[in-house]
Amino acid sequence: MAAASPLSYSSVRAYLECPLRWKYLYVDRLPEAPRSYFSFGRTIHSVLEEAVRPLIIPSARRTPSGTSQRTLEDFHAGRASSSIAEAKPVGETAAVLEMYRRAWVSDGYTSPEEESRYKRLGEEILTGYWETLRADPPTPVAIEEHLQASWQGIPVHGYIDRVDRTPGGGLDVVDYKTSRELSRTEAKESDQLALYQVLVQENFSDPVEKLTLYHLRSLTPLRTEPRTPSVLEELHGRVATVRDGIRSAEFPPTPGRQCTRCDFRGICPEFKEVPGTDKERLALLVDRFRELRERERTLGGELEATATELHQAAEELGLHRIPGTHDVAVRRREESWRFDRRRVGEVLEEHGLTDRVDRDDPEAVRKFAKDPEVPASAREAITSAGSRRTRWYWELER
Ligand code: SF4
Known part of the structure; x- marks a missing residue:
């Protein structure tokens, strides 16, 4: 092959310009x-x-x-x-x-x-x-x-x-x-x-x-x-x-300047015309997709603004549960940690602990920093190399 x-x-x-054109030339041997x-x-x-x-x-x-x-x-x-x-x-x-x-x-x-x-x-x-x-x-x-x-x-x-x-x-x-x-x-x-x-x-x-x-x-x-x-x-x-x-038969079409002199535009998926019999049906589908995309964008913005307003009210009134007509909006907190990889690596090395935890996995590092079997000085140094992020979000409960 x-x-x-x-x-x-x-x-x-030819391959670097467009793998699909390469396939037409060297595999399919199209003239x-x-x-x-x-x-x-x-x-x-x-x-x-x-x-x-x-x-x-x-x-x-x-x-x-x-x-x-x-x-x-x-x-x-x-x-x-x-x-x-x-x-x-x-x-x-x-x-x-x-x-x-x-x-x-x-x-x-x-x-x-x-x-x-x-x-x-x-x-x-x-x-x-x-x-x-x-x-x-x-x-x-x-x-x-x-x-x-x-x-x-x-x-x-x-x-x-x-x-x-x-x-x-x-x-x-x-x-x-x-x-x-x-x-x-x-x-x-x-x-x-x-x-x-x-x-x-x-x-x-x-x-x-x-x-x-x-x-x-x-x-x-x-x-x-x-x-x-x-x-x-x-x-x-x-x-x-x-x-x-x-080797792995990767032949994606890659449109670019080379397309103007490519003889395979008629069969290339990037330029191939939609058959007449499918034109109308597919055009309607594309229009519907566009409309939904627009709505998704608008709704995304509105959802964000409503959650922010609820959050402000919850902060002001000290609430975590706000009933609506049908459901209860429940405020939840999500915490995540980020660690300075280099610093964590140094601490692990200083304490001979490099094999005990994957420093690229923040969740594992956080747990490690709480493990009572880890020397207190190492736990402290690792914790100070991290920063905590808190995200609030809302869930609906019946
Ligand atoms: S027309 Fe298609 S096959 Fe030809 S270079 Fe452009 S993307 Fe590649």
Whole structure:
């Protein structure tokens, strides 16, 4: 079942946004409508995968036992696993544009004009990006690679756009973004990059030195530092929340901004229309409920005011029983105690009594403070750490 399946970044994000939408996507496997920005992103990613793959220089991987495994190239060249290899020559831009024409996905565009606009944008992006690679060839060690790991017992996975060798011999985890805008803060706070850091750390021998969101429209690499252990721990907590929610089949609808782009509004209980045959009956029921709520509120206020008036009369006249026409109103007193937990703990410790009473249970502490077997000094100290509250209320007797 889905609970045992590895979690990806998008799956974790979908669950945290709305567990019911997650269920529609990952359990019921309902399809989403095609969208132009998805098709466009997919096209650009697949072209970059095909075009950059020949530039790969394999890197040492971790074996299941955690040790490093040298690559064939390391042995041929007699290199250590983290040595920096020469970048391979980058091919012609025209070849990349040809791949682009072949890879184009037409789904989800709302008009031929929109599709042409995107096509031109893709050509501009790829031409510009390829020129930057030709000027400064990268040394990728992995392209569009599917990595898996058990992250402190939770299976996780992801497709990593690219992992580059850094000049220092470490690794730079790169994710391409085709979105309109992308800020440095988004790169710094990206959970996606943090999860990819974990996946790369678990699968490669060399350390992760950089995490990069590459904004293709502006040809800007937003490089950030690897996440600290405490940031990763926080993310692990969120991933564990998702894992637990899925395990216990908790899929409540959680409306929010995400609903505007959710394809499941027609079946989601938050937005589903009442069937025509039940509309009138249910509308009457809601109106009746509203009316009763109003009355409840009004009556609650009146009840309170009447009890206060009776209380004032009882105080003035020194009474506890006031007869009406049918019943007698009887005034009752309820007492409760509150204790300063810290002080009670200190007293119990001073007297070696910590195991004798639960200091979080005020009623038990009150009884303990009256127990003649408890030393008088302890009883006194506990009593002085408490405060008594008295509440008066009325009951009706026949
Ligand atoms: S419409 Fe909103 S609440 Fe309903 S499933 Fe979609 S995201 Fe969740």
